[in-house]
Amino acid sequence: MTDLKQHSFRRIFLIAFSSLGFIVSACSQQTAVNVAANADSSSKTLSSNQTTTNTNVIRLAYQKGGIIPISRQRGELERQLVAQNIKVEWSGPFDRCATLLNALNGNRADIGGCGDIPSISGIAAGQPLCIGSVQRPKSDALGNAILVRGDSPIRKPADLIGKKVAVNQGGAGEYLLLKVLEKENIPKEKVQRVYLSPNDAAPALYQGSVDAWAVWEPYISVAQLEHQARRITTTHPAPTYGIMVVRGDAAKENPATVKAALTALSQDGEWLNQHSDAAAEFMVKELKVSDAVAKQATKNRGPESYVFPTTEDISNLQKTADWLLEQKIIPQRVDIAAAVCPL
Known part of the structure; x- marks a missing residue:
């Protein structure tokens, strides 16, 4: 097992797209990972020089x-x-x-x-x-959003008071909704959370069973471009x-x-x-x-x-x-x- 560069923490992890990531260098077999330019110097790049003798x-x-x-x-x-x-x-x-x-x-x-x-x-x-x-x-990514139908009168988070919002229980959607309500000083009890998977939440929004949907990409783009849904939030208050x-x-x-x-x-x-x-x-x-x-x-x-x-x-x-x-x-x-x- 190889050490990460400047290895300075205790180990174990976790994982999604929610969402949508992408991987492996086609032009190099080096194992050091290029970290974003603004990452601090103590960042640990992924590296692995060890090979195994058995499959x-x-x-x-x-x-x-x-x-x-x-x-x-x-x-x-x-x-x-x-x-x-x-x-x-x-x-x-x-x-x-x-x-x-x-x-x-x-x-x-x-x-x-x-x-x-x-x-x-x-x-x-x-x-x-x-x-x-x-x-x-x-902080500036648009990979999460609260969506409403295109003809909905809801224009801003405050308009969600008394409404039903589809979220995935204990997941990114519920977290987004609660953080948006917190930022806007809206008591969470004033907005009804409806726990649905993305596959169930999409038709619920389009058919009017819920008033809004807290979700991530690529569901956002599908809803916007194919079902005329629109955002009432832009960036995430707590990425x-x-x-x-x-x-x-x-x-x-x-x-x-x-x-x-x-x-x-x-x-x-x-x-x-x-x-x-x-x-x-x-x-x-x-x-x-x-x-x-x-x-x-x-x-x-x-x-x-x-x-x-x-x-x-x-x-x-x-x-x-x-x-x-x-x-x-x-x-x-x-x-x-x-x-x-x-x-």
Whole structure:
């Protein structure tokens, strides 16, 4: 097992698209990950120089959208890991983080991409998961939004008082709604939360069963471009992390294989950050959405860069976990530092 550069924290991780990430360098076999220019100098880049002597298996779970299905299509991750005697198996697609985390919990997968809110919720519920790598929040990203129908009289968050808003329970949608209400000084009890999966929430909004929907990409672009929905929020008041969630036993029993997979995923993301058109093309193939939806969703989400968490990342995630506990969204406190994978 190799150390991350300037390794200064305790290990274990978590994961999504909610959403939509991208991975593996096509022009280099180096394992160092390029971290965004504004990342602090203590950031840990993903690296893995160790190869295995026996063939290992890593099972990657993916949602409809996100980094992992893009890697599956592109093929570079699989080629890179095969060269390290690691066989890749794919599990999915899953419709949301909750079902993906259940697959990890049930030993049907080893790594999956998810958001920080459902990941923390899963750990709080006792699922044997850890945090492998993280995608830092982007304050100006448009990857989350509260949507209403095009003909709705709702124009701003205050107009949600007395209305029904579809959210995924304990997930990114519920977190977004509560943070927006908090920012606008609207008591959360004055807005009714309706717990629905994205597949159920979309028709509920279009047909008028709910008044609004707190959701993420690519559902936002589908709703806007194909169903004339519109935003009543722009940027997120509390941007969230993306997480590569790891099955706890996989991280303990085969950390070198897990690290190699996380490194390859991050490299794929860095490559696709430089090839946004290719990222959109992969989304079209994966999700069967239009070119317009894919291009807008890719732009809204912004660059995808996964790194091993620093002490600052752990502190930020701890604040989120503590807030979730205060809001009674999770049943017990989560020690984020203890939840980082021992890689």
